[in-house]
Amino acid sequence: MNQSIITSYNEAKKLYAAHGIDVEKVLERLAQIKISIHCWQGDDVQGFLFKDKELSGGIAVTGSYPGRAGTPDQLRQDLEKALSLIPGKHKVNLHAIYADTDEKVDLDELEPRHFQSWVDWAKERGLGLDFNPTCFSHPKAADGFTLSHSDDEIRNFWIKHCKASRTIAEHFGKELGQPCVTNFWVPDGYKDTPVDRLAPRVRLKESLDEIFSVEIDPLYNIDAVESKLFGIGSESYVVGSHEFYMGYGLTRGKAICLDAGHFHPTEMISNKLSSILMFSEQLLLHVSRPVRWDSDHVVTMDDELLEIARELVRGDLLSRTNIGLDFFDGSINHIAAWVIGTRNTIKALLRAMLEPVEKLKQIERIGDYTSRLALVEEFKSYPFGAVWDYYCASQDTPVREQWLAEVKRYEQEVLSAR
Ligand SMILES: C[C@H](O)[C@H](O)[C@@H](O)C(=O)CO
Numbered sequence: 001m002n003q004s005i006i007t008s009y010n011e012a013k014k015l016y017a018a019h020g021i022d023v024e025k026v027l028e029r030l031a032q033i034k035i036s037i038h039c040w041q042g043d044d045v046q047g048f049l050f051k052d053k054e055l056s057g058g059i060a061v062t063g064s065y066p067g068r069a070g071t072p073d074q075l076r077q078d079l080e081k082a083l084s085l086i087p088g089k090h091k092v093n094l095h096a097i098y099a100d101t102d103e104k105v106d107l108d109e110l111e112p113r114h115f116q117s118w119v120d121w122a123k124e125r126g127l128g129l130d131f132n133p134t135c136f137s138h139p140k141a142a143d144g145f146t147l148s149h150s151d152d153e154i155r156n157f158w159i160k161h162c163k164a165s166r167t168i169a170e171h172f173g174k175e176l177g178q179p180c181v182t183n184f185w186v187p188d189g190y191k192d193t194p195v196d197r198l199a200p201r202v203r204l205k206e207s208l209d210e211i212f213s214v215e216i217d218p219l220y221n222i223d224a225v226e227s228k229l230f231g232i233g234s235e236s237y238v239v240g241s242h243e244f245y246m247g248y249g250l251t252r253g254k255a256i257c258l259d260a261g262h263f264h265p266t267e268m269i270s271n272k273l274s275s276i277l278m279f280s281e282q283l284l285l286h287v288s289r290p291v292r293w294d295s296d297h298v299v300t301m302d303d304e305l306l307e308i309a310r311e312l313v314r315g316d317l318l319s320r321t322n323i324g325l326d327f328f329d330g331s332i333n334h335i336a337a338w339v340i341g342t343r344n345t346i347k348a349l350l351r352a353m354l355e356p357v358e359k360l361k362q363i364e365r366i367g368d369y370t371s372r373l374a375l376v377e378e379f380k381s382y383p384f385g386a387v388w389d390y391y392c393a394s395q396d397t398p399v400r401e402q403w404l405a406e407v408k409r410y411e412q413e414v415l416s417a418r
């Protein structure tokens, strides 16, 4: 390792040690944290099951940056490149439309064998897999309703798909020796104000109860349910609102998924974590970045990211929180997007771990808000960057922006040939 990285790290260690922070222990802890890296950033949420299907469900990818993955092999190759530039051991998050098969198979007929190549790949690389049923980009979701559809035939199709998804997830968990988190998100909602808000919610509840009626060992699969405030075409009403899934998750023992982009623009998910985890065993996060709306921008080191990380660290919530990413930016290099968003998420956790949490809590308890503000502000410019550089180097990943040259080289040699 470069001597200047070691020298800076040792100096930083002394500054943190003066506040009782053991940097080596922090790095050991950081290395245990898995981020669930979403495959869909790699191909603008296209998937492989249905060729040339329009993305639907009220979500949108803008931009047409060249080189997106067009086959499962390309997507895995790109993920490997991204993973080689991100410190730590992580998980990859798949959607059902990423099945790797030549068969003509619909969503309700998917089986674990259609994902065997992903399992083999993950096993070989020591990665975990997470999963999502895909309740969009399909003719049976064309009118914007799936699990809460008023037509039983359509609703049953989606119930079957979600059941199949849990069987696939269970297989992932068994094969990979770590639980697969299966996240249920449906786009169902109305563009304009509905007359009956209740009936679709009753149907969604019934569909979910039917899906979850099959017991699966949590050693293999953990279910999560994701709410949303609005989508494109569901501006006035979303069936699976935050209140709906809070109630559903808490009464059914399901993890609640909080997506940072699924709330009012000034409503932050960081302020929800300690409340939800007081009553729920587990939580799933979709770390994303809304810009004016649920725009799924690449995660940057903004105030909210740091606040999410602080909440997880200060409340000792990390062991019960599954951290997933959810952004899709088609205007920049797809691999760079993964690397920037994932490195930022890990770096924010490191920053949070390098704060004198116990000391700050004690100061707050005795009402010394002056010292609280002073210390929190001073710690913002403590040398966490030196610790981050050391961590990246010690994990055999590029230090600072060195990863960018590698992405550019890969773009020249691999992506530009697609
Ligand atoms: C593709 C994902 O499932 C999707 O982004 C979902 O998680 C979501 O956040 C929809 O807005």
Ligand SMILES: [Mn+2]
Residues within 6 Å of the ligand: 226, 259, 286, 326
């Ligand atoms: Mn999401």
